[in-house]
Amino acid sequence: MSVNVQGLSVAYRSHRGDVTAADNVSFSVADGEIMGLAGESGSGKSTIGNALVYLDQRMKATGGAVTVDGRELPIADNRAMQQLRMTTVSLVPQYAMSALTPTRKIGQLITDLLKSHHIDNRQRVIAEMKRRLELIGLREDVLSKYSFELSGGMRQRVTIIMSTLLNPSLLVADEVTSALDVSTQRAVGEMLLEFRDRGYVKSVIAITHDLSILAQVADSIAIMYAGRLAERAETGTLVESPLHPYTQALLASLPAVGMRHDQATLAGIPGRPPSLVNPPAGCRFRDRCPFAFAACSETPPLAEVRPGHLVACWKVSQEHAGEPGTGQQRPLASVPVKEQA
């Protein structure tokens, strides 16, 4: 297992106390796997992604452990993490392409970056960079350009190249295809596949709200809701036969190409996710769920209802309890459920 996240909880400090944005999240990503992490705004998907690479001042890890290639990642220790960034873990933060310094040329920016990471033999790295630029169809002269001279898609690809320059084990790509045109989106998506295939990056966590992009590039998808994992499965399984009521509703609200309003009326999900300041006990989707019943007042564990298909829903785990090929229904007690502060 290349990347293993066990029971990770991340909180934001606020003057009303800590707000747990990601609560007891566990998953693992294999070598060569692109995992999609999807959810709506406020679901905690970016919090998880950021926590694996950079915990900023407002955030603190309140529990859990992360290992990459068998070594524990010191996520709470910023200085120790600095040694591992770019080489072991790398992050393309949201809006990164809009954050390229406008007063430095792209080439200078990269040299600065390598210097700040104390990388020797920079010439060799830059030669490799040029090779990769060529590979994805960018000409070498982007290095002598300012960021505003490049299109959105070109900037996004430059940021991905920069983040993967030292072949990290894990790349966290946060909304790298959002705010791009469809044709550019596709190019960036295919670039992620290409880089994975060539081993420039071992595992990728692609964070996005856009499930259709994940259906194209991800090998597996994890769905988050209100700070917790709701469902995790291989991409084909999750898209074609989702089990969690939230995933089902989310997929049903997406129009397919060719679908018109007079043929079928799509339905949204009524209501809003609960506030994470004082989240309700039990399943957090309960208030919006058409299938909610008494058991939902307790927090459902993320149970493996079929091989490789994990769902956090009481109804689903009851229905699949006796199925052949089912993994053990984990008793609630063995899954440490973090109590809210």
Added chain:
Amino acid sequence: MTTLKLDQVSKLYRATSRAGGLTPALRKVSFELRPGEVISLIGESGSGKTTIGRVLLRLVQPTSGTVTFDGKDIATYSARGLKDYYRQVQGVFQDPFSSYNPVYRADRVFDLVRRSYFGAAGDKEWSARVDQALDEVALNPGDVLGKYPHQLSGGQQQRLLIARALLLDVKVLVADEIISMLDASTRVDVLNLLVKLKRQGLAVLFITHDLSLGNYVSDQTILLRHGAIVEMGATEKVFGNPRHEYTKMLLSAVPELHRKWQHSPIGPVPAAAGAPLPGAAGGAPAATLTRASLVDEMAHAEQVVKRDLRAVLGTRRAAASGRSPVAVALEPPVLREFEPGHLVADPE
């Protein structure tokens, strides 16, 4: 019948940064917006789709061409005429979070309408009107009135802005990317709201870059590229039988849930006449590119960066025709009728 009609509308932006940079944002765009009809205006960044919305709302004056509302040129409106125009033609924009002033309560947008248009209305009459408008957009008055913007979800904010337009006698709604910042589960509600309002006779210009959303909601579809219409017609015809290479390329790039991208070359983006394609021809050895579609995308992206179309399109052809480069750059590709109600532009 109230129709809003664009006739040969062009808009030329002058760049201040580069000497003599001229960007034809719109090239002789003509179409008509009729009551009870949703038109999707689809294009990528730099296609001019937002400029059309701004021209219709008279926030931008076209360089040439006219926009008529009920047969009257909107450029000729006096201040009073313009106010009356805005009573009937309203816009809602992409970012609901910046449409509100965060220090005031969100329903202040209603008060501003009241102050400008309904000074004579009594409190009771006004609140009945507000309640009715909120009911139209499926918002519960108790949930939204008196709240600050940050207490409302993006979907609620967007619907509140549509309700604000409905307080007036709105006939035309210019909806510029109104759902692109909303979560998937609330998007559909706003789309369905547009469909409902359309059935009540509202004309909607739905500006978007998202083909599947445009397809879902619209009766007519217009595809824009470099400020010119490349394909237009009834939505089922344009999407069911796309004819222009650009439309086909866009459709093939749309990520779909149940169908994977074909990792084969997507149809080539037609190059500007005679202009070299920097990405494809000049740089990368094609052999290193296992995914050939990257090359097409690259060529396209570079064209978009180089929005100074006079350089791309104008100069070369102007020399041949003896006309000014600007006039030539503003010339859109010729639209031909492929079948009744389905127009396709010549390759450019």
